[in-house]
Amino acid sequence: MASSVFFTHSHCYSSKPSSLVFRQVGVGPTSLRFSSSHVASVAAMAMDSSAKVIDGKSVAKQIRDEITAEVSRMRESIGVIPGLAVILVGDRKDSATYVRNKKKACESVGINSLEANLPEDSTEEEVLNYIAGYNDDPSVHGILVQLPLPSHMNEQNILNAVRIEKDVDGFHPLNIGRLAMRGREPLFVPCTPKGCIELLHRYNASIKGKRAVVIGRSNIVGMPAALLLQREDATVSIVHSRTSNPEEIIRQADIIIAAVGQANMVRGSWIKPGAVIIDVGINPVEDPNSPRGYKLVGDVCYEEAIRIASAVTPVPGGVGPTTIAMLLQNTLISAKRVHHFE
Amino acid sequence: MASSVFFTHSHCYSSKPSSLVFRQVGVGPTSLRFSSSHVASVAAMAMDSSAKVIDGKSVAKQIRDEITAEVSRMRESIGVIPGLAVILVGDRKDSATYVRNKKKACESVGINSLEANLPEDSTEEEVLNYIAGYNDDPSVHGILVQLPLPSHMNEQNILNAVRIEKDVDGFHPLNIGRLAMRGREPLFVPCTPKGCIELLHRYNASIKGKRAVVIGRSNIVGMPAALLLQREDATVSIVHSRTSNPEEIIRQADIIIAAVGQANMVRGSWIKPGAVIIDVGINPVEDPNSPRGYKLVGDVCYEEAIRIASAVTPVPGGVGPTTIAMLLQNTLISAKRVHHFE
Numbered sequence: 001m002a003s004s005v006f007f008t009h010s011h012c013y014s015s016k017p018s019s020l021v022f023r024q025v026g027v028g029p030t031s032l033r034f035s036s037s038h039v040a041s042v043a044a045m046a047m048d049s050s051a052k053v054i055d056g057k058s059v060a061k062q063i064r065d066e067i068t069a070e071v072s073r074m075r076e077s078i079g080v081i082p083g084l085a086v087i088l089v090g091d092r093k094d095s096a097t098y099v100r101n102k103k104k105a106c107e108s109v110g111i112n113s114l115e116a117n118l119p120e121d122s123t124e125e126e127v128l129n130y131i132a133g134y135n136d137d138p139s140v141h142g143i144l145v146q147l148p149l150p151s152h153m154n155e156q157n158i159l160n161a162v163r164i165e166k167d168v169d170g171f172h173p174l175n176i177g178r179l180a181m182r183g184r185e186p187l188f189v190p191c192t193p194k195g196c197i198e199l200l201h202r203y204n205a206s207i208k209g210k211r212a213v214v215i216g217r218s219n220i221v222g223m224p225a226a227l228l229l230q231r232e233d234a235t236v237s238i239v240h241s242r243t244s245n246p247e248e249i250i251r252q253a254d255i256i257i258a259a260v261g262q263a264n265m266v267r268g269s270w271i272k273p274g275a276v277i278i279d280v281g282i283n284p285v286e287d288p289n290s291p292r293g294y295k296l297v298g299d300v301c302y303e304e305a306i307r308i309a310s311a312v313t314p315v316p317g318g319v320g321p322t323t324i325a326m327l328l329q330n331t332l333i334s335a336k337r338v339h340h341f342e
Numbered sequence: 343m344a345s346s347v348f349f350t351h352s353h354c355y356s357s358k359p360s361s362l363v364f365r366q367v368g369v370g371p372t373s374l375r376f377s378s379s380h381v382a383s384v385a386a387m388a389m390d391s392s393a394k395v396i397d398g399k400s401v402a403k404q405i406r407d408e409i410t411a412e413v414s415r416m417r418e419s420i421g422v423i424p425g426l427a428v429i430l431v432g433d434r435k436d437s438a439t440y441v442r443n444k445k446k447a448c449e450s451v452g453i454n455s456l457e458a459n460l461p462e463d464s465t466e467e468e469v470l471n472y473i474a475g476y477n478d479d480p481s482v483h484g485i486l487v488q489l490p491l492p493s494h495m496n497e498q499n500i501l502n503a504v505r506i507e508k509d510v511d512g513f514h515p516l517n518i519g520r521l522a523m524r525g526r527e528p529l530f531v532p533c534t535p536k537g538c539i540e541l542l543h544r545y546n547a548s549i550k551g552k553r554a555v556v557i558g559r560s561n562i563v564g565m566p567a568a569l570l571l572q573r574e575d576a577t578v579s580i581v582h583s584r585t586s587n588p589e590e591i592i593r594q595a596d597i598i599i600a601a602v603g604q605a606n607m608v609r610g611s612w613i614k615p616g617a618v619i620i621d622v623g624i625n626p627v628e629d630p631n632s633p634r635g636y637k638l639v640g641d642v643c644y645e646e647a648i649r650i651a652s653a654v655t656p657v658p659g660g661v662g663p664t665t666i667a668m669l670l671q672n673t674l675i676s677a678k679r680v681h682h683f684e
Binding site: 156172173174175176177178179180181182183184208209211217218219223227230233235236237238239240242243244245249 | 498514515516517518519520521522523524525526550551553559560561565569572575577578579580581582584585586587591
């Protein structure tokens, strides 16, 4: 098969079978479904491995520099410093790392960070009390509850308690509703999908009128990413675990946002030549060459994608850094709004 | 061209050029893009004009009978009669007709209907006062503000004033947000898209895993219809005025919900053989044979669609009647919820 050249030296593999989520679909050679002209054009593209790497670290740095300047201008003009409060319940190591990174990021741009660390066996009421305190504290402009919460707590109750004007995560249903509706504006756009669109903008990827496919329909990434793309006049399709022919639909996309949590699911042969790819997945796969025994890969097979796409985010170093930058931006937006500072 | 047989005796025409909304796209012959095998299968289907007509009137009657029985059971069990209040501002004839039809529909199932008719030059405050009154009135379980409002009023302010527990239209952003989010439930689903899905269910159209295309992205039909289809595990694409190749995408759909307000936009050649079509459009087109000089047609060319689809809603008599039935259902749901009646 002509397209098998792609896979000969592929470094894409997964520790889990990639049919785990998209059960209906094999990931074997799909070249039989291509017309011969498609194979030819794919082969031609394969020669050209000049796809741009979308450098999320660099974009994040640029955004953080802009935020630093704005925070400083605000402090000097009206004496207000934006504040972000993070609530961490329990002692999950990964959560503790995320919270520490957010704290550091706040410090780096001059945003105040407050932190509440509650023990694993706290009651829902105790968490709600902290939220109520931050809701009423005028020095706090954003409140973030680190997920997941311990299983004895009702996540919805707790997230709903965050005052919508401080919901910098943008997960409140009222925010999501406004995001979905034409003519309405959400107070905050969820950080990860906002970062995805920011990457597209900063790399001058045109969105209007383009075919976009979002893979995954989670409340925190896939669904709001689809709504954002539609707000920018893309023609959006949402592919998920029940989709019977994901590769066929993905192959039509000018823009792919992959947020499914499935290592290397999207293969080179699934990608339209010249597509722009934003890969939200961060999946550990076995790697005997790594001292840790594993490495992180995205939902898209990067080595194959880089040969056929026009631009791709790497994992790590793509979407991840922009997510935190967007959290800082939302906190700044919140502080500006409450103080009518423009 | 082989596929031109479709158009020879077509009754589909539009008083407006059908490129009005979808400007980028001509509606000329698209057969050149078909493979010859596709043309052959389309031609075979064309012989079979046995597509089911989805009879919205009959479905609506069935639903209204069910509602009548429930309203009666509720009245007899707990002495409560559901109540719907409609606010009409101004003297638009079409709005007055809609309100009258809603009133009649309420009466036919035993729901109380209240009506406030305000003059065209009312102030926003006067409308808000009526809403406040109905919000506080325990005999009112649903409040509906007939749109459009006079241009001097802020539609958002007025719609936002309706208490969410009585927002039987389901247009509140909080409802839309919950509709978009997995694991959340809206208090009410907007009536027209809810009716579309009800028609699919009552005609046993399978939705899970199917390709669905929604044409149009309005807040009241297209957008919530897409969210509902996705909740039922369809793979959804949303086509709109900025889509550069609507017919190509529509042709992939097992389910089409057309809600764009463009007479006969979707031609037979745009339809996948066997697709199920829900046509929300109600467009007047010139008709010298009609005593009124015009007739109503949908967004889909019915005469062509009926030859190739497996089921189609007619216009009128398809989606229209189910919309009002869903309004009655939402009012009943609201009354049941507030009185904990199951």
